Amino acid sequence: MFRNNKFFFPVLVALLIVTLLCAIAFGAVSIVPSDMFSALKHFFQGKGPANIYEGVFLQLRLPRVFLCAITGAILASSGVLMQGLFRNPIVEPGLVGTSAGAAFGSSVVFVLAVNMSKGIKELAGPLLVPLFAFAGGLLATFAVYTLAKTQKKVAITSLLLIGIAINAVGLSGTGFMSYIARDPQARSITFWNLGTFSGAAWNQVFITGTVAAIIFFIVLRYAKQLNTLILGEEEASYLGVDPEKLKRRIMVLNTAMVAVATSFVGVISFMGLIVPHVIRLLIGSDNRKLLPASMLLGATLMSLADMGARLLLAPAEIPVGIITSLVGAPVFIILLKKYNVLNDKGGYYA
Amino acid sequence: MLEVKNIGYAVKDKWLVQDITYRFLPGKCYMLCGPNGAGKSTLLKLLALELPSKEGEILYNGQAINKKIKEKYAKYRAVLSQNVEISFPLSVEEIVMMGRYPHFDFKPSVKDFEICEEVMKQLDVANFRKRNYLTLSGGEKQRVQFARVMVQIWEIPKEGCRFLLLDEPIASLDLKNQFDFLHHVQQFINDKTVVIAILHDLNMVLNYADEVLLLDQSKLVANGSPSNVLQPANIESVFHVKSELHQLSNAKLLWVNKT
Numbered sequence: 001m002f003r004n005n006k007f008f009f010p011v012l013v014a015l016l017i018v019t020l021l022c023a024i025a026f027g028a029v030s031i032v033p034s035d036m037f038s039a040l041k042h043f044f045q046g047k048g049p050a051n052i053y054e055g056v057f058l059q060l061r062l063p064r065v066f067l068c069a070i071t072g073a074i075l076a077s078s079g080v081l082m083q084g085l086f087r088n089p090i091v092e093p094g095l096v097g098t099s100a101g102a103a104f105g106s107s108v109v110f111v112l113a114v115n116m117s118k119g120i121k122e123l124a125g126p127l128l129v130p131l132f133a134f135a136g137g138l139l140a141t142f143a144v145y146t147l148a149k150t151q152k153k154v155a156i157t158s159l160l161l162i163g164i165a166i167n168a169v170g171l172s173g174t175g176f177m178s179y180i181a182r183d184p185q186a187r188s189i190t191f192w193n194l195g196t197f198s199g200a201a202w203n204q205v206f207i208t209g210t211v212a213a214i215i216f217f218i219v220l221r222y223a224k225q226l227n228t229l230i231l232g233e234e235e236a237s238y239l240g241v242d243p244e245k246l247k248r249r250i251m252v253l254n255t256a257m258v259a260v261a262t263s264f265v266g267v268i269s270f271m272g273l274i275v276p277h278v279i280r281l282l283i284g285s286d287n288r289k290l291l292p293a294s295m296l297l298g299a300t301l302m303s304l305a306d307m308g309a310r311l312l313l314a315p316a317e318i319p320v321g322i323i324t325s326l327v328g329a330p331v332f333i334i335l336l337k338k339y340n341v342l343n344d345k346g347g348y349y350a
Numbered sequence: 351m352l353e354v355k356n357i358g359y360a361v362k363d364k365w366l367v368q369d370i371t372y373r374f375l376p377g378k379c380y381m382l383c384g385p386n387g388a389g390k391s392t393l394l395k396l397l398a399l400e401l402p403s404k405e406g407e408i409l410y411n412g413q414a415i416n417k418k419i420k421e422k423y424a425k426y427r428a429v430l431s432q433n434v435e436i437s438f439p440l441s442v443e444e445i446v447m448m449g450r451y452p453h454f455d456f457k458p459s460v461k462d463f464e465i466c467e468e469v470m471k472q473l474d475v476a477n478f479r480k481r482n483y484l485t486l487s488g489g490e491k492q493r494v495q496f497a498r499v500m501v502q503i504w505e506i507p508k509e510g511c512r513f514l515l516l517d518e519p520i521a522s523l524d525l526k527n528q529f530d531f532l533h534h535v536q537q538f539i540n541d542k543t544v545v546i547a548i549l550h551d552l553n554m555v556l557n558y559a560d561e562v563l564l565l566d567q568s569k570l571v572a573n574g575s576p577s578n579v580l581q582p583a584n585i586e587s588v589f590h591v592k593s594e595l596h597q598l599s600n601a602k603l604l605w606v607n608k609t
Contacts (some may be wrong), residue, residue: 003441083438087437088437089437089438224451224455227448227451228448228451229437230436230438230440231436232431232435232436232437234400234431235431235434238398238400238424238429238431239424239449239451239452239502240420240421240422240423240424240425240451240452280439284439284441284444285438285444286440286444288456
């Protein structure tokens with residue numbers, strides 16, 4: 001539709017900026033632009049916030065909005081990458097175990113670190129949690145991929161069913177960890193299963209942001225190679241791409257960024273499904289455009305969802321995962337019907 | 351030039367291709383024939399470097415193959431597979447441009463666009479270039495894939511030659527499209543091009559091949575000019591049918607008798 005429209009990307013960027021500004025301004029406490037400016041001014045002068053609005057803006061709102069946008073971009077681009085790898089449009093980190101495995105990995109550290117010495121505890125937050133999340137996510141994704149793969153193909157039905165099984169294992173593992181946990185946040189199972197940005201802090205923003213920036217830079221360079229996989233692995237290799245190597249690399253990079261995000265915000269499902277689908281309808285399947293566009297729209301939609309989470313029942317908050325699932329599940333069902341999974345025929349028409 | 355020496359390929363203990371030695375010279379169209387399971391597709395995949403040979407040696411332009419320089423061959427070796435099923439909707443021109451992928455880093459050059467343009471015009475796919483590939487008919491899909499394969503090796507290399515490998519390219523085409531296809535292949539051949547194709551229609555083989563390789567039970571049983579190889583005696587020992595070979599006024603005809 002907008003395949004060759006040169007305004008497409010500028011519009012996406014503009015949408016993102018407007019959404020981010022709204023997300024910063026609105027919440028349980030609204031923040032007017034003058035407070036934002038004075039807060040920034042005080043911050044750069046090395047002074048503390050002058051009033052509660054400036055404090056909320058600097059310590060709560062800004063890190064939350066940034067973490068949310070970065071997570072949205074990660075999950076949406078992860079959807080694109082995984083769909084490319086698995087060669088089908090109904091895969092996303094929440095469905096094939098990546099998020100659940102990552103959540104389990106990080107919950108293990110969260111819960112067990114409490115019993116350890118202070119030094120380890122301080123390391124745990126920024127380093128061990130993402131590392132364990134990565135290990136858990138990789139293990140789960142790899143398990144689903146190898147179990148669902150028969151000969152050369154990954155059948156959709158077996159993929160989804162094995163995804164359910166691995167997800168269940170991951171979630172019950174996380175459930176067990178929350179059950180034995182003493183830390184109040186880790187104890188809340190809804191945190192892991194439904195995802196929330198309520199605990200966002202600046203160090204999380206920096207870690208997630210750095211990881212995302214590096215990985216985005218690398219995967220964008222793989223976009224062209226990923227395109228050849230649309231034709232199948234054999235054709236890809238005839239075009240000079242080593243499909244096995246490509247798949248391994250993408251799988252590791254993808255799991256790394258999803259794991260880091262998941263370890264801070266829990267499992268947020270369906271973002272990786274909705275966003276690539278919408279972008280494909282608008283500009284087609286060329287990963288060189290699909291990937292960056294999905295990052296932008298992912299950040300925008302995640303910010304909107306989080307605004308909903310903060311505002312719908314304000315001053316109370318609902319987990320953002322509830323909102324993404326409410327919107328995502330119908331999209332998922334539509335995709336399943338479209339993809340003819342239910343009568344096992346296959347074939348994808350956007 | 352493409353040369354194979356005693357190549358073989360086995361899955362577990364079963365040899366799918368065994369002890370084949372041959373030399374494929376530029377300017378010629380080679381066709382692989384034989385019954386199902388004779389090893390034609392396996393041989394083609396070995397020649398395409400998609401499968402690693404279990405024994406023997408493959409030389410492209412006199413050079414032995416190693417994994418590191420395989421990528422280089424993507425610029426002058428193209429393969430048209432039997433059925434290419436795509437997993438996401440792409441337009442015809444996007445698919446054709448993929449053939450140029452080995453030639454550019456991120457953005458196609460003007461030359462890449464020009465080559466795609468010319469090939470799409472030649473193969474008559476330019477008029478539906480914006481359409482979604484998934485909505486095309488079988489014959490149209492085949493033409494689009496052929497266009498992609500042709501743009502991949504459109505430029506003639508300075509040294510050595512280019513290789514076009516075709517796996518049953520006309521199996522799903524109607525009569526007119528079959529002849530058109532083989533006509534395009536003939537146009538493509540020059541003294542710097544090797545074409546190797548698997549074909550089941552022996553009458554097409556008789557009239558379009560320069561040399562025929564007849565395979566049976568993973569081995570090369572006969573090779574040479576089509577009218578020498580596709581003799582009733584060979585046909586009977588390989589396909590187990592009786593046949594007659596006739597010379598018509600402007601073509602050859604292999605007639606299979608009912609049993």
